[in-house]
Amino acid sequence: MAAVGSAVGLGNIWRFPYICGKYGGGAFLLVYLCFAFGIGMVLMMSEFVIGRRSRHTPMRAFASLSPRRKGWRYIGLLGIVTCFFILSQYFVISGWTLSYFFDAVTGRLATMGQDAAAIGCYFTEFSTSASRPVVFLTVFALLTAVVILCGVQKGIEAVSKVLMPVLVVLLVVLCIRSLTLPGASRGLSYLFSPDFSKLSAEGVLAALGQAMFSLSVGMGVMIVYGSYIPASDDLFRTSMWITASDVLIAVLSGVAIFPAVFSCGLEPAGGPGLSYCVLPNVFNSMGGVTGVVFSAIFFLLLSIAALTSSISLLEALSAWLVETLRTRRFVSTLIIVAAEIALASIVSLSNGMWSHLQVGGDTFFDFVDRLNSIYLPPLCAFGTVLFFAWVMPEADVRDELTNHGVLRAVYYPVFRFIVRWLAPLALVVVFLTSILT
Structure with missing residues (x-):
């Protein structure tokens, strides 16, 4: 359940539905499903195998599985760096979401009515201000830290078992409301x-x-x-369950959002513009208590999705520091959280009073966003899949996928072909295309 929480994040809610409609609706969905189960799931299984086989965090995992080629451990280090930068930006955006949840509950968003200019202006003023975003990102970071400090079983897994069902229930409630609005069929068609x-x-x-x-x-x-997964678990079934859950949440998010958007006669959007500008207008159009309630439900939903993902990122960093410095979990978590709050504050302030802080002509916020969306994850994934397919002993891979011969991995020949050829090629294409465009 914790791994499902890691996969289900803000992108499922504010990016997938928009690009699905933009690029052909059902046609895009069909292609997406093929890629999700054919390549994304294979990459996830590869990481699970590396983690469970080594029982270590990324750096030591790569080193222990290739004792004669220590240089591969730097792919693990790249993963840690990627985690660190992604979490800093995640804390900023999660802070925005938490702030909007309080604004929804207190009725502050409702006072703006359906004035799109006022709603947009409020978001701009809020996101570029010096104090409130930093306060809320700090609160969100500390909330994430509390979960990590409670441990894997009593913290991460226990919280995920509660939050993920709540997230699904909230999504279903929003779907029902969205589908009962006049003109909802246009959103479904989109x-x-x-x-x-x-x-x-x-x-x-x-x-x-x-x-x-x-x-x-x-x-x-x-x-x-993967290093926490019991030796008796079937990694194929686990990966299938996570992928299916991720796809389901993404599709439900689209059903919850776009029928309501089209019902109000608004243009579809994606990203922060959808969550913080378009949807407040949609909820305000419902009027009165109804609008306030559904606005609060949506931003609570978004906060839960952000929290489950940030928990996984912080856990990866904290576990790495525990293993590297041989320190206590409490100490490592506090060190990481303090460093993340500092970096996230700089990222946030670069939207406003520190906008002069630039890298290559981009504000620091845009620079970190570029690192997180274009460079770091594809490079790390490419290094990981090369290691898994060409360096890690094939006998180790078979042992993990078959649970030492207990299971029949009839899919293995296809899996091996994808992980050796198709997945690396796909990563190269995505990486080069992102840079060129």
Whole structure:
């Protein structure tokens, strides 16, 4: 359940539904499903195998599985660096979400009515201000730390077992409300009607990128979680369950959001613009207590998705520091959280008063976003899949996938072909295309 929480994040809710509709609805969904189960799941299984076989965090996992080629441990280090930068940006955006949840509960968002300019102006003023975003990202970071400090069983797994069902229930409630609005069928048509004329090469690449990185591959998280998986668990079934859950949440998010957007006569959007500008307008159009309640439900849903993902990122970093410095979990978690809050504060402030802080012409926020979306995860995933396919002993891989001969891995020849040839090629294509565009 914790691994499902890691995979289900903000991208499932605010990115997938938009790009699904933009690139042909049902046509995009079909391609996405093929990539999610054909490549994304394979990459996840690879990380699980590395983690469970080594019972270590990324750096030591790579080193222990290739004792004569110590240089591979730097792929593990790259995963840690990737985690660190992604979590800093995640804390910033999660802080925004938590703040909006309080604004929804107190009725502050409702006072803006359906004035799109006022709602947009409020988001701009809030995200560029010096104090409130930093306060809320700090609160969110400390909340994440509390879960980590409670340990894997009593903290991460226990919280995930509660939050993930709550997330699904909230999504279903929003879906029911969205589908009962007048004109909801236009939103469903946007999401699901297959239009292959819109499925351009750009759309196929968007499906491939979403499928791979929605599952939290390429940052070492699944290696850490793999090290916790019992030896008796079937890694194929575990990966299938996580992938199916991730896809289901993404599709439900689209059903919850876009019928309501079209019902209000608004244009579809993705990313922060959807969550913090378009949807407050949608909820305010419902009027009165109804609008306040559904606004609060949505931002609570978004906060839960952010929390389950940030927990996995912080756990990967904390576990790595425990193993590297041989320190206590409490100390390592506090060190990582303090460093993350410091970096996240810089990232947040670069939206406003520190906008002069630039790297290569980009604000520091945009620079970190570029690292997280274009460079670090694809490079880490590429190094990981090369190691798994060409360096790690094949006997070790077979042992883990068959649980030392107990299970029949009839899929293994296809799995081996994908992990050796298709997955590396897909990662190279996504990486080069992202850079060129």
